[in-house]
Amino acid sequence: MPRPISARIHLDAIRHNLDFVKRTAAASRVWAVIKANAYGHGIERIFTALAAADGIALLDLDEAVRVRELGWTGPLLLLEGIFDARDVETAARYRLTVTVHCDEQLDLLEAAKPPQPIDIQLKMNSGMNRLGFRPGDYVRAWRRASGIASIGEIGLMTHFANADDGSIDWQIDNFDAATKDLPGTRSLSNSASVLWHPRAHRDWVRPGTILYGASPTGSARHIEGIPLRAAMTLESQLIGVQTLQAGETIGYGRTFSADRTMRIGVVACGYADGYPRHAPAGTPVMVDGVRTRIVGRVSMDMLTVDLTPCPHAGIGAPVELWGERVRVDEVAEPSGTIGYELMCALARRVPVVASSRLDAAQIA
Ligand SMILES: *Cc1c(COP(=O)(O)O)cnc(C)c1O
Numbered sequence: 299m300p301r302p303i304s305a306r307i308h309l310d311a312i313r314h315n316l317d318f319v320k321r322t323a324a325a326s327r328v329w330a331v332i333k334a335n336a337y338g339h340g341i342e343r344i345f346t347a348l349a350a351a352d353g354i355a356l357l358d359l360d361e362a363v364r365v366r367e368l369g370w371t372g373p374l375l376l377l378e379g380i381f382d383a384r385d386v387e388t389a390a391r392y393r394l395t396v397t398v399h400c401d402e403q404l405d406l407l408e409a410a411k412p413p414q415p416i417d418i419q420l421k422m423n424s425g426m427n428r429l430g431f432r433p434g435d436y437v438r439a440w441r442r443a444s445g446i447a448s449i450g451e452i453g454l455m456t457h458f459a460n461a462d463d464g465s466i467d468w469q470i471d472n473f474d475a476a477t478k479d480l481p482g483t484r485s486l487s488n489s490a491s492v493l494w495h496p497r498a499h500r501d502w503v504r505p506g507t508i509l510y511g512a513s514p515t516g517s518a519r520h521i522e523g524i525p526l527r528a529a530m531t532l533e534s535q536l537i538g539v540q541t542l543q544a545g546e547t548i549g550y551g552r553t554f555s556a557d558r559t560m561r562i563g564v565v566a567c568g569y570a571d572g573y574p575r576h577a578p579a580g581t582p583v584m585v586d587g588v589r590t591r592i593v594g595r596v597s598m599d600m601l602t603v604d605l606t607p608c609p610h611a612g613i614g615a616p617v618e619l620w621g622e623r624v625r626v627d628e629v630a631e632p633s634g635t636i637g638y639e640l641m642c643a644l645a646r647r648v649p650v651v652a653s654s655r656l657d658a659a660q661i662a
Pocket of ligand 1: 331333377457487488489490504505506507508514
């Protein structure tokens with residue numbers, strides 16, 4: 299028997315979330331963002347759930363080639379564009395749309411003679427101060443791009459710094475002022491902006507994390523009531539049970555001591571599986587269908603849970619570390635991170651299974 303841990307990927311949840319995005323930004327086309335191996339869910343595994351997307355966006359040239367080879371014929375966007383001259387030819391061969399955020403990338407395109415022109419998304423730095431042309435330089439960059447023979451259509455794009463926690467009007471205003479005389483499609487919105495800033499929906503939206511059912515803010519309470527379904531369930535089982543007397547401690551560092559007689563469950567899941575070591579006592583977990591909490595320090599291969607609310611749970615009882623009933627954000631937030639990171643950091647040693655049908659956990 300392998301260790302009982304596994305991650306289940308729910309294709310129906312991704313389809314449902316994509317459909318929700320399409321209804322929420324009904325006038326926009328959708329780039330489904332699947333960078334970082336589809337936020338840890340596996341590009342090949344989830345690919346069929348993306349059929350209703352208008353385009354697919356990611357980072358790696360290799361990932362883009364894989365997506366074409368899976369049979370995707372629609373628009374395919376490289377969010378950071380190309381990195382050297384050889385990439386131009388690959389982009390042309392696989393009909394990739396490339397982000398262009400600096401003059402050096404325009405130099406590469408200008409020097410190349412691809413067999414057909416390459417569509418670009420010209421990126422503006424409207425305030426994020428990571429990638430892109432500054433608003434005052436944008437029209438010049440656009441004019442330069444439109445004079446380059448190897449460039450086809452030019453879309454206009456930018457990315458928000460705080461769509462998850464504040465007003466983004468200042469960035470939208472920067473973008474609109476700098477692009478007011480330019481033709482081309484507009485693409486501004488990440489997940490947070492899809493949910494909370496309809497003014498920024500425009501021609502194309504670019505949701506990532508909400509396709510997987512995680513919160514763009516990192517906090518589960520911000521997506522309460524929004525019909526997003528978790529696309530990943532990390533599940534395991536109890537492999538041990540201990541009864542502690544008052545004053546006894548659990549695990550490394552003896553960080554938790556029982557204040558009464560307590561049953562403690564030992565779960566086959568640790569930080570080497572991708573569960574955050576920083577998760578404090580009190581982090582929620584489902585054991586045998588009952589919500590309880592982890593106690594003691596997370597170790598490499600195991601963690602420990604309070605069995606007080608589930609007195610009948612014994613060895614073999616099912617445990618959901620995160621999924622439909624414990625949102626990944628509820629584990630991430632007390633651990634000082636965001637659901638994005640936990641999903642992306644699922645460890646290679648965890649077997650992953652795709653399930654295409656709704657299961658009981660999701661319907662509940
Ligand atoms: C990652 C990324 C997105 C998606 O962000 P989410 O917060 O996951 O929705 C959109 N646009 C760009 C440029 C990105 O890099």
